[in-house]
Amino acid sequence: MTITFLGTGTSQGVPVIGCHCAVCRSLDYRDKRLRVSVHLATQGKSIVIDSGPDFRQQVLREGIEQLDALVFTHEHKDHTAGMDDIRAYNFKQQQDMPVYAEPRVLEQLKREYAYIFAEHKYPGVPQVQTIPILDDTTVFDVQGVPFQPIRALHYKLPVLGFRVGGFTYVTDANYLGPEALEQMRGSEIIVLNALRHEPHISHFSLQEAIAVLEDLAPRRAYLTHISHLLGRHREVEATLPDFIRLAYDGLRVEISS
Template sequence: MTLLGTGTSQGVPVIGCDCAVCQSADPKDKRLRTAALLQVGGKNIAIDCGPDFRAQMLRTGIDRLDAILITHQHNDHIIGLDDVRPFNFRNNMDMPVYCTAPVETELKQRFAYIFESQNRYPGAPQVQIHRISKSQPFEVEGQQVIPIELMHGRMPVLGFRFGNFAYLTDVRTIAKEELAKLNGLDTLVLSALHHSEHHSHLNLEQALKLVQQLAPGRTFLTHMSHRMGLHQQVSRKLPENVALGYDGLTFTVD
């Protein structure tokens, strides 16, 4: 698993900001928009494709992408969809995209030219939508995936569990029946926006309480704003089994 991006919708540094984090020279304080890459059995599976998708794919050095899982329809998680075109051309395949019905609707509105059935623009991205929901596990390239519904404020979004690993971003609350899907984790990636109360995201304190409740073996935090603070300073204050994620962090999951 590689964390392709660990920042919020504005990224870090934020345009025009002169705070210590945005001016930091530490590469771990440079955060592209949140996304991840799971590599398993010779297959590459992306989670989300935001505005930094092209740069993230170039940085990984991969020449094939086998599927994209989309957590929800906010711009910072879908707007890079057009950049699947090189994979279409190189791999001679439509890109499988796994998403909920509301995400599919949003994609067809924002990327109408992709789904045009008549007078389709030559060279437009080629995608194949696979509808998913919170209630039904599914398989991607031989990998079993358990979807977990999270509430991003009032918006339902999906997290994903692969074996004993779970990836949860843009979460504020989780219903009891969905929490039950997260028992026995070895590794958790969990969003933690910053230190203040927020209507649609866990802050650091709330994220740590959820980690304590779920008791995974280890946790990496993601989707952090510049208001989280400097990577080195915040890291020193975290529990032993919790670490700030950073762009390019790679680890093995079971």
């Protein structure tokens, strides 16, 4: 499996509009963070988890010419605002795009993208096949690839992370219950959100994320959904345990399963 980080930033991205802090002024390419998203190439399939407002820019940058499915963690706009751009894949692949999400999230997408789901569609709108994730404990199939849902809380909002083989991806969370932690345990690679140093109402702080990862002890771990308040990539990464790194946009990692 090849994992590509399409975006590793928080909802505002980095740099933040109008901000002149050291991170937002940094010339280090690793400090330029688009909204969070990840691409998986596995078992001959191309799958994206979350299509935020930077989706078009991200897939063009990475040269992703095929997309077999789109999977959503939750309904917040920084994770869904790019869904319209699947039109290019509809045209190229001549088929509807399978979209996987919890029923609540699918209902939100139908409200926000009413023109996609209208009875009488305008020519050229995205074509989707919605597939509800009905059980947050049972493995489901994404175009032949097994996905284990991981239940987390984003403040009081239930969200999903996913485990695919030895890879686990959890973003926009500040609580993982005992069952979720056990589902993640044994992963070779874990990706977890770490917004900033200070506690936050709906995201893990850096120290909270480190504590979770030290307990789970994967071979490798990467932090994502990073804000400018965390600090410059080079300086923060130097303080981390050896097995934990900061993800950055365009980072590509390989895993055997």
